[in-house]
Amino acid sequence: MTESLGVNDTFPRGGRRLSDPAVNAVTGELVGRKAYLVGTGHCVPDRVLTNKDLEQIVDTSDEWITTRTGIKERRITNDQTSTSDLAIVAVEEALEMAGWGPKDVDCMIVATVTPDYIFPSTAAIVSDKLGMNNIPAYDFEAGCSGFIYGLIQAKCFIGSGMLDRVVVLGAECLTKITNWEDRTTCVLFGDGAGAAAIGPEGPGGELGGWHWGSDGSLGDLLELPAGGSRKPASKETVKANEHTLRMKGNETFKYAVRAMRDSCLKALDMDGTPKSEVDLLVPHQANYRIIDATARALELRPEQVYVNIDKYGNTSAASIPMALDEAVRKGEVTPPKNVVLAAFGAGLTWAGMLLKWKEEEGL
Amino acid sequence: MSLENRVSEIIVNKLGVKPEEVKPEADFQTDLGADSLDLVELMMDFEDSFGLKITDEEASELRTVGDVIGFLEKKDLEA
Numbered sequence: 001m002t003e004s005l006g007v008n009d010t011f012p013r014g015g016r017r018l019s020d021p022a023v024n025a026v027t028g029e030l031v032g033r034k035a036y037l038v039g040t041g042h043c044v045p046d047r048v049l050t051n052k053d054l055e056q057i058v059d060t061s062d063e064w065i066t067t068r069t070g071i072k073e074r075r076i077t078n079d080q081t082s083t084s085d086l087a088i089v090a091v092e093e094a095l096e097m098a099g100w101g102p103k104d105v106d107c108m109i110v111a112t113v114t115p116d117y118i119f120p121s122t123a124a125i126v127s128d129k130l131g132m133n134n135i136p137a138y139d140f141e142a143g144c145s146g147f148i149y150g151l152i153q154a155k156c157f158i159g160s161g162m163l164d165r166v167v168v169l170g171a172e173c174l175t176k177i178t179n180w181e182d183r184t185t186c187v188l189f190g191d192g193a194g195a196a197a198i199g200p201e202g203p204g205g206e207l208g209g210w211h212w213g214s215d216g217s218l219g220d221l222l223e224l225p226a227g228g229s230r231k232p233a234s235k236e237t238v239k240a241n242e243h244t245l246r247m248k249g250n251e252t253f254k255y256a257v258r259a260m261r262d263s264c265l266k267a268l269d270m271d272g273t274p275k276s277e278v279d280l281l282v283p284h285q286a287n288y289r290i291i292d293a294t295a296r297a298l299e300l301r302p303e304q305v306y307v308n309i310d311k312y313g314n315t316s317a318a319s320i321p322m323a324l325d326e327a328v329r330k331g332e333v334t335p336p337k338n339v340v341l342a343a344f345g346a347g348l349t350w351a352g353m354l355l356k357w358k359e360e361e362g363l
Numbered sequence: 364m365s366l367e368n369r370v371s372e373i374i375v376n377k378l379g380v381k382p383e384e385v386k387p388e389a390d391f392q393t394d395l396g397a398d399s400l401d402l403v404e405l406m407m408d409f410e411d412s413f414g415l416k417i418t419d420e421e422a423s424e425l426r427t428v429g430d431v432i433g434f435l436e437k438k439d440l441e442a
Contacts (some may be wrong), residue, residue, distance in 0.1 A: 068400055223382045251419055257407065289400055 035158035036204035037151075037355055039100070039197035040325035041093020043086045044075040044190075044312060049175075051187070058183040065187045070288025074190030074313030076175045082116045084125045086193035087171040088320075091130060093325070094167065098197035102130045105197075106163040109153060111146025111317035113224070113346065114173045115139050122171065135354040143222065146170055146286050146317030147194070148212065148353050151341075154198040155207045166198045171318030177224060179244035188286075189245070190313035194321025199240025205339060205355035210273025211263050212351040221252045222346040252348075259344035261297040263352030267340065271354045276355075277301060277338050282327060284343035285309035285319040290356045294342060306332065317347065335359055366439070370432055371410045379399065387429030388437070
């Protein structure tokens with residue numbers, strides 16, 4: 001224990017203190033520690049909405065949706081359920097896998113474009129309901145890239161020695177901001193939450209090379225027009241259906257393919273790992289054809305790509321942690337494995353990260 | 364390789380059609396079986412191969428193989 005990092009003496013949390021960050025023996029400076037993904041969890045609502053069901057709501061067909069997106073069905077919350085409800089279950093699962101109690105968590109961050117409220121944050125609601133001890137908890141928004149943005153933040157916190165145990169979430173109720181009269185978008189989205197427990201010690205997946213970026217000049221490709229300070233909610237915005245998601249599909253597709261490919265390749269390049277050593281791609285599940293193009297860029301075989309878009313549709317920031325949790329629980333991440341994550345989303349934003357499970361370091 | 368041959372090769376690779384089907388009058392959607400996303404991917408391949416940008420507006424005018432060849436020839440002249 002490092003006595004000089006005595007912040008917790010003022011606000012003791014279950015008697016536990018931060019573990020020692022690595023210290024350079026010569027300069028005394030903190031040296032980056034490694035961060036490991038040690039637990040995952042996810043939650044989806046029970047109600048299934050199939051393509052056949054959608055045929056009753058808008059002018060579309062199962063064949064059209066399947067060939068263009070790969071989606072067969074999605075999960076949809078009821079009026080009583082919100083993003084935090086799904087998030088709580090996902091965190092409980094991740095903590096159980098990590099072997100942590102709620103009071104072991106030092107910080108929780110939630111990537112979402114569909115928080116319970118603009119404020120208070122979904123993270124604060126979830127941490128309170130799970131009995132975490134007044135920890136720092138906040139939401140942030142990076143569209144569908146949010147979860148990887150969160151992993152990069154966790155890597156900073158843990159690597160610097162500032163925090164030990166961070167929970168990163170992607171949690172969404174996209175069907176609450178879906179325009180059910182727009183057949184080009186309403187078929188795409190679903191609800192769900194995924195969580196990951198990140199700590200300074202394995203065994204687990206080491207958070208490796210990463211890449212993240214944004215281009216605000218392309219913000220209008222994917223947007224929720226009203227309800228912010230630019231266009232506050234009014235009778236007119238409600239009448240014009242401006243509190244629902246808009247997307248220019250074809251152009252978004254084009255940028256998505258390139259952003260996903262570049263994010264993967266740059267994350268691998270930073271890590272110094274060649275693409276030939278990638279075992280599994282867990283991509284943001286937006287569209288099967290974007291996933292397929294990314295897999296081809298990495299020269300991966302179909303069985304090296306985790307796909308569950310057929311069951312859940314696009315769940316934005318939640319899609320990667322949901323897919324990662326499924327892959328882990330199905331035994332597809334038995335070490336040694338190099339798993340690459342890639343996403344793009346509203347902003348536009350993009351991000352990629354390599355997770356490295358070494359021999360004997362499986363979950 | 365001529366411009367026509369380069370265009371033809373890209374189309375054959377992307378859409379999985381036979382080279383002899385790629386005639387100037389062939390319509391991507393009605394003759395070559397492309398859907399809207401195939402067209403987006405095809406335009407991306409043209410952009411990458413010829414090092415130019417095709418806007419959505421321009422892309423919407425490119426319905427046949429001949430349209431693309433004409434468009435690229437014109438771009439080449441401008442450059």
